[in-house]
Amino acid sequence: MSVWTDLPGQGAVVEQLSRAAASERPTHAWLFTGPPGSGRTNAARAFAAALLCEQPDPDARGCGRCHACHTALNGSNADVMVMVTENVSFTIQEVREWVAKAQDKPSSGRWRIMIVEDADRMAERTTNVLLKAIEEPPPRTIWILCAPSPADVLVTIRSRCRPVGLRTPPQQDVADLLIRRDGADPALAEFAARVSQSHIGIARRLAMDEEARRRRDRIVRLPLRLRGVSDAVVAAGELVEISNADAAAASEARNEAERQALLQTLGAPETGTLPPAIRSQLKQLEEEQKRRAKRAVSDSLDRVMIDLTTFFRDVLTLQLGTGAQLINEQLRSELEAYAGKSTPEQTLGRMDAIAEARRRLSTNVSPVLAMEAMAVSLL
Template sequence: MTAPSPVPADQTTPAALAPAWADLAGQQAAVEQLSRAAAADRPTHAWLFTGPPGSGRSNAARAFAQALQCEVEDPDRRGCGSCHACLTVAAGTHADVKVLATENVTYKIDEVRDLIALAQDRPTSGRWRVFIMEDADRMTERATNVLLKAIEEPPERTVWMLCAPSPADVLVTIRSRCRQVGLRIPAVRAVADLLVERDGLDPDLALFAARASQSHVGMARRLARDEGSRSRRESVVHLPLRVKATSDAVAMAKELVEVTQQEAASSAEVRNAEERRNLLRSLGLAEDEKVPAKLRHHVKRLEDAQTARNKRAVHDTLDRAMIDLTGLFRDVLALQLGTDAELVNEHLRDELASYARAASPERTVERIDAVSTARRRLAGNVPPLLALEAMATSFLPDRILDRRPPDHP
C-alpha cells in the first residue's frame, strides 16, 4: 500500500496527529471541528452527531470524549490515545464518561432519568462529565422532554453527546440546543485502508469487505474477520438471481428469514451464555446448579432482556439484508445504464451482467422500490415472511411479470 504523503509543517492539524481520531475513516471535516472544540476552554455543552449507519457516529462521540479528557497539556495535541484518560475512555471504564445504549426498540424513561441524575455530580477525575447517548432517535417523546430540561439548564462542566441518523430524527427542541456534527459515508478505499492499518487484514479481503458493506466500518470489519458472515451475505445476494417462478419467490422469502435468524442467533449465542454464567456466579451458583425459587426473578429478568435484544437483532439483521439487496439491484442498474461506477458486488460482475441483460432498467427500479417498501413494512411490525413474500414476487423474470394483468399484486 502506498504510504500517504507527509503533511507539510504549516498544514499540520491536531486531527492529523491525534491517535484518538484514527478510526474515523474519511471524516476529516468532522475531526477538525471536534479537535478545535476539544482544545477550547469551554466547548459547547450539547452535541448532536448525525450520519448514515456505519458512518461512525458513536466512534466520533467516543473519540471526542477522549480528546476532552486527555491528560496532555498542549490543547492542540489532545486525544493522544495513550494516557490513562484516553485508555479508560476507549475501554468504557472512565469514571466521568457514561455511555447509554439500548438494544430495545426505545429507551426507557427511567434510563434517561438515571442519566440526568448522574449529570448533577461534578467530575471526579476528568475535566468534564461526558454523557454519550447512542441511537437518540429511539427516545420516546416523554424521555426526550425529560432530557430537554437537562440540556436547557446543564450542570457546570457537563457535556452531552447525542447520536442519531439525521437531525430530523431528533425533536426540534433538542436539535436547536445542540451543536451538530455531520458525518458522511466514507470512501470504500478509506475503509479498506483502515482495516489494513488497524486490524492487519489482507488488503484484498479488506477491499472486498469495504465494498460489500457499502462502507459501513463495523460491518466491513465483521465481514473481513468472520467467514460465516461472508457466507451468509453471499446467500442473501444470490437469492434474487435464483427466482424463476412464483414458488421460487415464496421459497426465497422463507430462506431469507431463516438466514437472518441464523445470523442474529450466531451473534447472540455466545453473549447470552456469558451473561448467564456471570449472573449465576454473582448469585453464588454453579452453572449447572438449580436456581432457587427466591432467585429465579433475577434469571427471568435477564432472559426477558435477552429475548427483547434477540428480537431487535433479528430485525436489524433483516434490515441489513435489505440493504444488501438494494446494493445488488443498484449494481444491476449501473450495468444496464452503462455507467463506470464501481459495483458493490464487484466479485459478482459476470453473474450480474447476465442478469442485467435479461431485465429492463424500469423493472430494476421497481425492484429497488419493492425492497424499500419491504423495509418500511418491517419497521412497521408487519410479519417478516409476509413482507418478504410481497417483495420477492417483484423479483420474478420480466417475461413472467409482463404477462400479468396491470392490477396484479
C-alpha cells in the same frame, strides 16, 4: 497513535473536535450526524476520551495512551455513559433514568459525558424530557447525541446542539483502516469496503469473518434463484435465518471483547474465583448485552435488505448503462444476464418492494411475513 487514528476520512471533524477538547469550556451539547457505519459512535467515544484525557498540555489531549483515553475508548470509563435502546425507540422511562444520572458529578474525570446513540429513535414526548436536560445541564455534564442527519431530530434539540457532520468515508480509507487496525488481507479489505458501501462495522466483519462473507453471498444471489412462488417462500425463510445467524455472530464477538475489557479495567485476577464487586459489574454488563441482542436482530434484518438492494442497484446501473462502479463486481456476469432479461421499470419496482418490506419491518410486523411478501414481488 491517538484517539483520532481510527476515524477514516474525517479530517475536518477531527480538527473541530480536538480544538474543542483543548478548550477549558467546551460546548455542553453536541449533535453528531453521519450515515450509519460512518463512525458516529466511534467519533463520539474518541471525543469523550479527548475531553477526559489526562495529558497536562491541553493541545495534547486525546493522546490515546493514558488511562482515561483507554477506558473511554473501550467502554469501561465510569464517566462516559452510552445510551442505547433495545427497542425500536427509546422509552420515556429509559430517558428519565439517564437524565437523572446526568445530574451526578463526574466520578474521577473533568466531565460526565452522556452519549446517546440513535437520538433519532425518540418520540416527541420523550425528546422533551431530554430537551429539558440539555437546556439546563449540570456544570460538568456534556451531552453527545448521534443521529443519521440533523433532520432526524426535532428542531428544538438541534438548535441547542453544536453540529458535527461526519461524511461517508472513502472506500480506500475504510480498506486502509481494516488493513492497519485489524490486520485484514488487503484484497478482502477492499472487497469488504466496496460491498458494504463504506460501512466501517459491516466492512470489518466481512473482511475478518468468512462465514459473514458466505452469508452475504447467499443474500445477494437470492434473486438469481427465484423461479416461482414456492422458491420465494423458501427464500424468505432463508433470509430470516441468515439475519438471525448474523446478529448472533455480531453480538458474540462484541460481547466477549467488552467482557475482556471490563475484566482488565477492574484488575480481575487471571484465574480463580472473581471477587463479588467484579461479579456484580459483570452481571450488569451481561444484562445490557441481553437488552442489546433484540436490537441486533432487527438491525441485522435491515442489513439483509440493504444487501439485497445492492443487487438491484447494480442491475439498474447496467440497464441504464451509467458506467458507475458495480457494488457487487464479483457477480458481474450474473448481473449482466439478469439485467438483459428484465426492464429498468421492473428493477425499480423490485427495489420499491424491498423498501416497503424494510418499512414494514420497522413497525414490528412478523419478519417472515414481510419477507415472503417481498420475495413474491421479486419474481
